[in-house]
Every structure is written in C-alpha cells, then in structure tokens.
Amino acid sequence: KAGVTQTPRYLIKTRGQQVTLSCSPISGHRSVSWYQQTPGQGLQFLFEYFSETQRNKGNFPGRFSGRQFSNSRSEMNVSTLELGDSALYLCASSSGGQGVSPLHFGNGTRLTVT
Amino acid sequence: AQTVTQSQPEMSVQEAETVTLSCTYDTSENNYYLFWYKQPPSRQMILVIRQEAYKQQNATENRFSVNFQKAAKSFSLKISDSQLGDTAMYFCAFMKLSNDMRFGAGTRLTVKP
Numbered sequence: 001k002a003g004v005t006q007t008p009r010y011l012i013k014t015r016g017q018q019v020t021l022s023c024s025p026i027s028g029h030r031s032v033s034w035y036q037q038t039p040g041q042g043l044q045f046l047f048e049y050f051s052e053t054q055r056n057k058g059n060f061p062g063r064f065s066g067r068q069f070s071n072s073r074s075e076m077n078v079s080t081l082e083l084g085d086s087a088l089y090l091c092a093s094s095s096g097g098q099g100v101s102p103l104h105f106g107n108g109t110r111l112t113v114t
Numbered sequence: 115a116q117t118v119t120q121s122q123p124e125m126s127v128q129e130a131e132t133v134t135l136s137c138t139y140d141t142s143e144n145n146y147y148l149f150w151y152k153q154p155p156s157r158q159m160i161l162v163i164r165q166e167a168y169k170q171q172n173a174t175e176n177r178f179s180v181n182f183q184k185a186a187k188s189f190s191l192k193i194s195d196s197q198l199g200d201t202a203m204y205f206c207a208f209m210k211l212s213n214d215m216r217f218g219a220g221t222r223l224t225v226k227p
Binding site: 033035042048056058088090092102104106107108 | 151160161205215216217218219
C-alpha cells in the first residue's frame with residue numbers, strides 16, 4: 001500500500017503570497033490531519049478533515065484553511081504569508097472511523113517564507 | 115486542554131544498551147490513547163508504539179516497550195538493545211477519541227557506536 005504522499009516537498013514563497021499544499025492519504029483512509037512543525041513551537045495541530053468535513057480545528061488564524069475532496073485527498077491553504085509561517089507542514093491520515101486509529105504521516109512540505 | 119511534557123531534550127546511549135525516554139501528560143479524560151513516534155532525519159514520523167488508557171498491560175513492540183502509569187499520568191518508552199538506526203527525535207503523543215493528536219516537544223536520541 002502506498003503511504004501518505006505530500007507535494008511539493010519544498011516551497012519558497014515571499015511574504016504576502018499564498019500557498020497551497022497537497023496531501024494524498026493512504027488508500028481507504030478517510031481522515032486527514034495537518035500539523036505545523038517548527039523548532040520553537042514543536043508540532044501543532046492545524047485541523048482534521050473527515051469525509052470532506054472539517055471535524056477538528058487547532059488554534060491557528062483564519063489565514064490557514066483546508067479542504068478535503070471526495071477521494072479523501074486534502075489541500076491546505078495559507079494566505080497572506082508571514083515569515084513565521086516558515087515550517088515543516090505534515091499531513092497524516094487514518095481510517096478515522098469509530099475508536100482511535102494511529103496517524104500515518106507523510107514526509108512533509110518544507111515551506112520557507114522570505 | 116491536554117498537555118504533553120517531555121523533560122529530556124536530548125539523550126544518548128551506547129549501541130546495544132538500554133535507554134528510557136520520559137513523558138508525562140495532563141488530562142481530565144478517562145479514555146484516551148498514547149503514542150510514541152520517531153522522526154529520523156528523513157522527516158517522516160513513524161509510529162513506534164501505542165497504548166490504550168483502558169488497558170493496564172504495558173504495550174511492547176519488539177525492542178520497544180512502555181511503562182504506562184495512569185494514576186501518575188506517565189508514559190515512558192524503553193528501548194532495549196539500542197541500534198544506530200534508532201537515532202532520531204522521539205515524540206510522545208496524546209489523543210482522545212477526536213483524532214486531535216497532541217505532541218510533546220520531543221527528545222533527540224543519539225545512539226553511539
């Protein structure tokens with residue numbers, strides 16, 4: 001089974017621009033979660049999507065948004081980029097059904113904002 | 115809110131020896147799940163071991179085992195017979211039933227030859 005795939009692996013943007021990151025979950029997984037990882041703040045939960053609906057949301061400003069498509073693929077968008085948005089963005093998928101299933105992570109997208 | 119604390123930013127161990135990584139958490143929930151993830155330089159987070167809070171028996175996975183103390187809210191990871199490939203960042207994580215996983219700050223483990 002193919003793992004979680006994130007594209008692109010690296011991205012460089014300038015302040016004020018917007019960016020879209022993509023995540024393809026493991027086949028059959030319906031839940032996709034997004035995390036931001038920085039040296040200062042560690043791993044922080046952004047949001048989770050399940051069956052095309054946002055099910056959980058972390059404590060990030062509205063500039064961070066996401067969506068999930070009918071094939072469970074997910075995109076995350078960050079508008080009006082700030083220098084502090086430079087981070088590794090990790091996507092994780094799980095079956096998302098009843099109970100708890102472990103998250104399976106992708107390799108991440110390294111975003112640099114200049 | 116749930117918090118996860120890893121008090122050891124860095125640790126090192128000699129190859130073939132045993133090392134224990136500490137983790138404590140704070141929650142008012144009774145049903146939850148705990149995990150240890152490993153993040154090697156390749157960046158990918160890899161699940162090492164999981165523990166359901168309702169299970170008293172400590173989870174084991176080959177050379178990896180946990181010491182889960184629910185009353186003390188402690189969840190340590192023991193790595194036996196350490197190998198060079200175990201060198202990585204290790205994250206302790208807490209999750210309720212909502213799929214919102216909270217991570218500790220991580221412990222950087224170096225296995226020395």
